[in-house]
């Protein structure tokens with residue numbers, strides 16, 4: 001029997017677990033089986049489940065005003081934009097809200113092409129930026145797998161990871177933007193060298209090319225600092241964010257340097273749902289909680305504990321930073337994911353068949369890491 005009902009198109013392989021409730025870092029099924037969630041619904045549930053401040057903010061807003069569009073002034077949207085700009089690197093101070101990571105990247109790429117009048121985008125091998133036309137075009141391997149359009153909306157050139165010579169050759173006066181995830185998420189928490197990130201910034205400045213950081217997965221505190229831009233101390237011209245942004249409601253944003261987008265007037269960008277009141281109050285609650293509860297300090301100390309205690313066979317190495325973690329596995333990552341799920345721990349795979357991905361909620365504690373290390377020891381002894 002299919003795991004799907006008759007009407008839902010099967011586009012994802014699904015895990016044999018159906019959560020109906022969540023509390024803190026745990027999910028429960030109908031029979032009350034408790035599963036430790038180290039994957040956070042693809043990096044979305046950054047405050048875990050049933051978080052009082054987030055749920056209260058959403059519930060109150062839903063009762064007062066469920067929706068209104070960008071055609072009216074809305075304090076909740078203004079507040080969210082202010083908090084997000086203040087949370088972002090200095091100079092990134094203009095926010096355009098959308099609904100997803102792909103949509104944020106689609107807009108960032110369009111803005112770069114429009115503002116520069118150039119035709120080419122440079123992307124990095126193994127990158128993932130989403131499944132829409134422009135975001136798919138800069139996603140490595142998508143053309144073969146699922147891109148599906150007859151042509152890309154702009155010229156795209158991929159360069160190998162950390163290859164500074166290729167970078168220098170590729171970025172030229174026809175390059176509108178370089179797009180990069182500071183740490184590649186779907187690829188398995190792959191961290192670039194500082195030299196590579198710095199060279200990208202240098203080449204962009206030299207050629208008046210815009211730098212886009214796709215922080216859909218790395219952003220919102222996940223690396224133990226607000227953004228990958230802070231982690232590498234490089235400020236891009238445009239930064240995209242989604243996933244953890246509203247802690248579980250669908251939303252995304254393009255955060256831009258005011259200086260570069262001043263020529264982009266009213267009417268250049270648009271969305272119906274982006275910046276709606278529900279996501280706006282959720283964004284504010286997420287940012288307030290990350291700051292007030294010192295969640296980035298928690299990420300740093302719990303992540304350090306994981307890196308030092310979880311290299312247990314079949315895990316042979318650990319990469320990434322903060323709570324964007326890749327466990328390199330001796331056995332196929334999907335086999336380890338299934339074994340861990342049998343021990344009531346949810347993890348995720350990546351595009352690297354030997355890297356298991358962890359994207360846990362920011363409230364995870366050291367005791368939860370011990371649940372993982374014990375499970376790995378048991379698996380090693382089986």
Ligand SMILES: Cc1ncc(COP(=O)(O)O)c(C=O)c1O
Nearest residue numbers: 100101102128129130185216217
């Ligand atoms: C780095 C990155 N960019 C963009 C996306 C696409 O985001 P969405 O699925 O919200 O469109 C993802 C999704 O995994 C991502 O990891």
